[in-house]
């Protein structure tokens with residue numbers, strides 16, 4: 001039976017077993033008898049229904065398999081199949097959040113009725129008879145608990161409605177979700193084109209067709225929580241089959257399980273770098289090229305260690321994707337000396353940085369027996385991983401069909417440096433590079449303003465090409481606006497900012513408008529500053545680091561980096577251009593600093609769906625560029641891979 005309702009489409013198989021159903025080792029049993037074949041048959045029909053619904057652009061996640069048991073009380077899952085007793089089924093269906101409107105239910109039902117014609121059944125006239133002659137209609141217990149269904153319906157009404165993308169996809173998105181690749185694949189596309197949406201649907205599709213776990217990793221540490229929430233709403237049946245984790249957390253847990261304990265201490269490694277700079281960096285040719293040691297710290301993190309170089313020869317001949325400042329041989333030799341000194345001091349202190357965690361995990365996984373088994377690995381925001389990180393993921397599934405999926409957009413790379421997939425031995429040729437082109441998130445004015453910030457600057461793509469033109473992207477039409485405030489002083493700027501936030505909150509008790517808004521800043525210290533300012537003004541706010549995707553009434557405050565992959569109806573960017581202006585130091589590495597600051601700002605701007613507020617104090621004097629020595633004492637970018 002196929003049931004279509006507001007909660008989705010359900011392929012239902014009704015069983016009348018004597019023994020209670022149960023799941024043993026992931027297989028369906030009736031008492032002690034293995035009846036898993038029934039699950040396989042049901043899944044096969046579900047898959048046919050999914051194929052038919054793809055014609056209506058409907059995502060596979062909409063279709064669920066359910067086995068209903070007469071005479072049994074059961075509420076559990078076997079793989080992705082729901083088992084429900086006849087008493088449980090109705091309240092369960094009634095409680096589901098609404099996915100389809102009434103007209104959509106009608107369209108889907110008509111379409112499926114045409115594809116799956118009903119069996120002819122003889123007209124049965126049911127005439128229950130009791131031997132004692134009493135009227136069974138009067139005495140039979142009701143099939144459903146009407147109160148329970150009413151309570152469940154109430155629950156459904158209160159539940160957040162399912163977003164449209166959880167049900168319907170663009171034909172290009174849907175085709176990618178269902179594609180069969182014979183090796184690693186990659187999805188790219190400009191901001192807001194639904195890359196993560198496709199990644200989540202793909203995870204569901206894979207989970208429905210495999211038995212192993214799917215690993216879904218990203219670089220940012222708060223994003224996995226949000227993505228896990230989304231997947232649980234998209235397809236509750238597969239929620240425990242998909243493991244969401246940041247790459248570093250995953251690698252650390254792997255090392256812990258294998259008994260390899262590293263002492264990751266960011267303050268200590270930062271100190272090791274500062275000392276290494278004082279010993280061998282600041283008196284070298286490096287300081288002439290760029291006196292701010294942060295640039296060289298990044299060179300070690302993202303280029304030398306991030307790409308896993310172990311010999312000077314490798315570094316001397318390497319191209320440096322993501323960094324355009326030309327380094328001559330003397331500079332590379334000096335950077336290598338700085339790296340060696342840093343490593344010496346680090347080893348002396350017995351501390352490790354984040355890259356060490358990934359490098360060590362790669363070493364552990366060289367032994368195939370040490371590799372955890374995954375049916376597939378999906379990496380989101382892949383442009384922010386280092387080469388070592390991508391190698392680690394590739395080790396887990398190799399070139400298996402549908403094994404590795406890399407999702408990302410080089411234009412949104414927020415860390416310096418980069419890599420090419422070919423350096424990781426990953427080949428995506430042969431129709432395994434997909435591009436998405438419709439932006440669903442940003443109002444057209446917001447996207448235009450964000451692209452103007454980038455000013456057409458080229459960026460290095462992980463496929464090894466340099467992209468020099470803006471992305472070909474259409475916006476799905478939506479109203480929205482960009483509000484620009486140029487203030488004369490910082491105080492005036494902040495007053496305008498607070499007035500805009502207050503206006504958003506209004507005087508109403510509806511705190512949802514604040515809850516779907518964020519204040520994004522380039523630096524952590526600005527986050528602290530704006531949280532204080534908001535708190536003093538009595539505006540409820542919370543740090544984006546603590547956000548897990550659950551709706552709250554608080555205004556979120558965080559850095560551009562923490563906002564990766566997220567989106568809000570309203571976004572405020574106080575002093576939005578400060579880092580871009582600061583990057584224009586006139587130093588020889590200005591191109592790299594400027595490109596990075598612009599990409600980070602671009603990420604912040606493209607988090608806004610409807611309204612983007614951007615403040616600036618155009619005439620503000622910026623602090624003079626620091627000398628190498630001062631900067632060494634106060635690192636101004638994430639220390640050696642802090643996330």
Ligand SMILES: Nc1ncnc2c1ncn2[C@@H]1O[C@H](COP(=O)(O)OP(=O)(O)OP(=O)(O)O)[C@@H](O)[C@H]1O
Pocket residue numbers: 163164165168169170173189190191192193194195196197198409412439440441564565566567606
């Ligand atoms: N088919 C769709 N129908 C309706 N909305 C969609 C669709 N696909 C995506 N969206 C909307 O676009 C938003 C952006 O999608 P998503 O976060 O997946 O984009 P992205 O390409 O990963 O973005 P970014 O790279 O900027 O983080 C989603 O939250 C969703 O609201």
